[in-house]
Amino acid sequence: MKAVQYSRFGGSEVLEVVDIPVPVAEAGQILVKVEAAGVNFFEVLMRADRYAVTPSLPMFPGVEAAGTVEAVGEGVDPRLLGSRVAAPLFVSDRPFGGYAEYVAIDANLAAPLPDALSFEEATALMVQGLTALHLLRQSPPANRAVLVPAAAGGVGSLLVQLARGRGAGRIVALAGGRTKLDLALSSGADAAIDSSRDEWPAQIREANGGAGVDIIYDTVGDAMTAAALPALAPGGELVFAALGRFALSVSDIKAMIAQNQALRGFALLPLLLPAALKAGLAELFDLAANGRLRVAIGGRFPLDRAGEAHRLLEERRSAGKVVLVP
Template identity: 30%
Template sequence: MKAIICRRYGTADDLELYDLPEPEAGEGEVVVKVAAAALNFFDTLLIAGKYQVKPDFPFSPAAEFAGTVHEVGPGVTGFEIGDRVMSYAAYGAAREYYVQKASRLVKVPDSLDLDRAAGLSVTYGTTIHALKDRAKLKAGETLAVLGAAGGTGLAAVEIGKLMGARVIACASSDEKCAFAKKHGADETINYAANDLRAELKRLGGRHGIDVIYDPVGDRYAEPALRSMAWAGRYLVIGFAAGEIPKIPLNLVLLKSCDIVGVHWGAFVARDPEAEAANMNEIVRWCADGKLSAHVHAVYPLSETAQALKDIAARKIMGKAILKP
């Protein structure tokens, strides 16, 4: 089978397209023929050795995928050859076949195409956990989303609206703001052209922003935190802008607000039943047309390096998909 392989830490151009033996299913496992694998920003960090997860070499990028069941291992029930499935892999899905524990697979209804299903696990899984489990977002609250045109940002805009929030989408260009508004944002802020703190203060009014969803970090974190409401919740999702911000804790005291970490990968491992319930809800919403699971671009496996470069250059709105 064909696979994209990382043999040493480096850049996207150091990745190789390689032939590997086709895998076999062990006890409790399923071999999935990958129809689509999705890339995320953290894949750019993973291949550079800058991510908290450091797989043994050689490994493949791509943490999520969708496809059809190719082989069922001993002890597996509930899945048959040909079933349409999706899953979270942590890494390794940029290949033609992937072996996964049957317990980690979610069936994909016929009304949901596999390209869109491939990109649901990380972005929408992270977001429903963040907004529902960690922030306990309530209908009528104001949610501000940084990086609102990216994969997780778009998911936050859409799920926030489904949960009844007023959503302020913050992004780095007018084009990205328009994209977020098309997907349900009530208000937008171009923080490349406007002062983020001033705009959040204007749109939040005297009350302030109830929940901040931040996958960006860097210089945007503190002005966003300064705009929070009393007893607000600041969701730490990631640091796509590069630097991990240093937060003055007096702001947390003065606003009596919470800074809430969202480590979705650890949540998957620690509470798989709750994560499975969240993902089943996401799949239903997407199949019913309530979530877009927007695919920005589709790349053949041989163009994985270009896909990662486009993600790093902030060119992707929604998801970048690989097609083995």
């Protein structure tokens, strides 16, 4: 089968398509014919060795896939054959390898897909959908003013919609460029600020009627965190969900303490015990299948153009979920 790998760190050009054996569905596993594989920004960072964790080489990227069950291993119900499933590889013993024509995963981790949900939409609701869902569960937005950076991205576009559905008082979105601003507004944001312009930090309070926001859901990190911090209200909460990109200084944190502000960390994987994983995916899949959650697809690429998919994310040109279609 065809799969994408890289044997050295670097730019998107290090991604290459190779032929490797089709995985075998071992006891308790299913073999999934991949119809769509999700591409995530942390995979771009990992490829360049700029992520919090350095992977072993050669690396076969891809932590989420969706497709049809092609074979079942010993002890697995044969009635699963031909069924449509999501394969959240990121919670499995082999958490990579989704950029491929086939993947194997424990049958008890795979989640059934409603007929009304496309394979591409399903990929957007795994890492990114679960991130948005659990961010809001940890820090509920009801009756509060919230700031959503990267609001046209895979996580941000879902976060805006879910926050609106959970009663956010006011949603201020950050996004770069007119197209992304329009997507954020159509997703339910009350105001959208162009983060590609230098004056965006000063515009957040203006967009919130002159007051600071109660919650910042920071999935971007780096310099953006400190730039947005002055817009956080006294007693507000900064939820940091950008693993490996924390750049606040001691003086920034001291300023937060003086304002009675809270800094809360967020890591998705520790929250995803099997029951919580299945319940979260079922909730997201149902919302999307019934039209209450819209998934924006920002780009579709075959496996041999995985480098283009990475560049789209790396250059911040995507709006919505980027997928590979083997």
